[in-house]
Amino acid sequence: MENQNQEVPSETSTKPKRTRRPNKRPKSSNDESSRSSQANTKANNETDTAEKTKGHIWSIDDFPVAEVEGKLRFHDLNLPDRVIKSISEMGFEYCSEIQAETLPMTLLGYDIIGQAQTGTGKTAAFLIAMISDFLDYPLEEKRANNFARGLIIAPTRELAIQIADEAIKLTSNCHLNVVTLVGGLSYEKQKIALETENVDILVATPGRLLDFARSRKVQLGKVECLVLDEADRMLSMGFIPDVKSIIRMTPHKETRQTMLFSATFPKDIQALAQQWTYFPKEVSVVPKEATNKNIDQVIYTVEADQKWPVLQQLIEKNGGQRTIIFANRRDETRDLYELLRKANINCAILSGEVAQDKRVKTLKNFKDGVIQVLVATDVAGRGIHVDNVELVVNYSLPEDPEDYVHRIGRTGRGGETGKSVSFASEDDAFMIPEIERVVGESIRCEYMVDTSL
Known part of the structure; x- marks a missing residue:
């Protein structure tokens, strides 16, 4: 059971759980020596077939984005080039408000409680953080492929499928694999996916996930990053008991990263958010009006x-x-x-x-x-x-x-x-x-x- 009580944070306890890698990318585009060093690093560590196009290895220089006052570029976040390449292929150049507010913190390993409405770009916000972390910190041990690294729980099948679709696009230039577990689709096909594919990113609805987890067809004991999307809807649909059971199967909140997003924050969700996260950073990009001014x-x-x-x-x-x-x-x-x-x-x-x-x-x-x-x-x-x-x-x-x-x-x-x-x-x-x-x-x-x- 997750411990709801948190001690007063000390200087060490509020640090990110894992230190990010040093900035490899040169601050100045004119720094040729840094550029050369970067190219060598890429050649040694990041070359894979997805990045090769007619012998050319893609680099961030192939995706120029102008600096615009008041806007944060994805370039500015020191993301792995394979993630930047996928972002460029999706046609994005600048962060949305929720992305600009959360990514600088989630990329450092901090937990997040985010209030954001649909259509704000929050899906990409948590996926970019998760994928970047997995690329920066590849597995150091061999494990059975049904051990999930990242777990995203969504209240509806449609939302889970759309999150998985976006995750597939963002992982199109790397080796990470996305598996979806939702009710209403073939149980057998999903079971085979768990047996034959690496479960790097698992996107699921609570009921179907709990079925697979209880039968040990998917293992949640080594989850590194947990995302709870549309938490208020999970509460209103009666999924919280299932979600609690699932979270108890994951590592303690001190050793996993947790990102919780909700459009609204009734008292029950506020309490659960504090229970499931570890000294979280809180972000709200909801306008003063609850509804979109557009x-x-x-x-x-x-x-x-x-x-x-x-x-x-x-x-x-x-x-x-x-x-x-x-x-x-x-x-x-x-x-x-x-x-x-x-x-x-x-x-x-x-x-x-x-x-x-x-x-x-x-x-x-x-x-x-x-x-x-x-x-x-x-x-x-x-x-x-x-x-x-x-x-x-x-x-x-x-x-x-x-x-x-x-x-x-x-x-x-x-x-x-x-x-x-x-x-x-x-x-x-x-x-x-x-x-x-x-x-x-x-x-x-x-x-x-x-x-x-």
């Missing part, structure tokens, strides 16, 4: 029987926009899907009753623009991390005001602008003041009717 929010007050015709008008008026519609119940999503389909609107459904392989395919089609409109429940929708979603519609106001923040956070990601439209009828209009309290601002209300009549 999102134009409006509430349409409508009669219950007017919701569908108003929604149809809204979608047709904004033809071609990538749209997510949230409903509170599975039966409501099914009904909406049928109405949209009959109206010849290109749509798909994402809810817990849809088979996992179909959900994965649906998300890919939505990302690729094959599907225009997605109808989702809160649990399924939490795993939707897709850029360029222009419109989010709350067909029903969420029963939990915090879910309003998570729902509309599907749009306005990465600095883009977005719009959220919420329908409020006499059944749920009483939720508006509570939602406004959570978001910290008044939301514009407009009375809407079906103007096509």
Whole structure:
């Protein structure tokens, strides 16, 4: 059991658990001797087939990024060149706010408690720190391949799969391997992966991970880095008992690095964060408003029987926009899907009753623009991390005001602008003041009717 009580930190106890390597990269681009030394080091230590292109070994000089005041370049973080190469291939040049705030500390080995909304770049923030650490400190002993080095726990299958996809991109130029364990997909295939592949980075949902860990098909006793993503959602979905059991299987918090991220921090999550981390650094990049200022929010007050015709008008008026519609119940999503389909609107459904392989395919089609409109429940929708979603519609106001923040956070990601439209009828209009309290601002209300009549 993790010890919740921490002694007053001494000078030694607050030091990072592992010292980072010396800076090999020259401070000045004109320092030719340093450059030569760096090249020799690379040739001896970092040459692998992924870095060779027609005899040329990639170096950071192949990825020039201008210095911009107020922005932190990935160049400035002394990352391994193989990580920088993957970052360049993904098209990133400057750190997002959460990356700029956390990476200088996590790269030194410190634990982090981070408050950040979806779409802020937090996935890359913890993956870059983990991957860099594993490259800087390769294993010194031979071990069975089912011993995980890095463990990332996410509340939903969709989120776990998307984290794994990003991890695969960031490890594309090195030997590290990514394994995903989630429910709803083939247990046997995942079991074979654990038996035949090195488990360098393990991305998992709590239930499936616990099944494999209890049967000792995956070993967590030598985990070097633990990430808990969207901790508040794990709490609301009832996963905390499973997460506690999993964490008890990992090394003590003093000997592992722990990074915990959450969009909100209710008291239970605050207590767990302190219990699971060791003298953590705390970072918050949430704006004063709980919701993204790039999102134009409006509430349409409508009669219950007017919701569908108003929604149809809204979608047709904004033809071609990538749209997510949230409903509170599975039966409501099914009904909406049928109405949209009959109206010849290109749509798909994402809810817990849809088979996992179909959900994965649906998300890919939505990302690729094959599907225009997605109808989702809160649990399924939490795993939707897709850029360029222009419109989010709350067909029903969420029963939990915090879910309003998570729902509309599907749009306005990465600095883009977005719009959220919420329908409020006499059944749920009483939720508006509570939602406004959570978001910290008044939301514009407009009375809407079906103007096509």
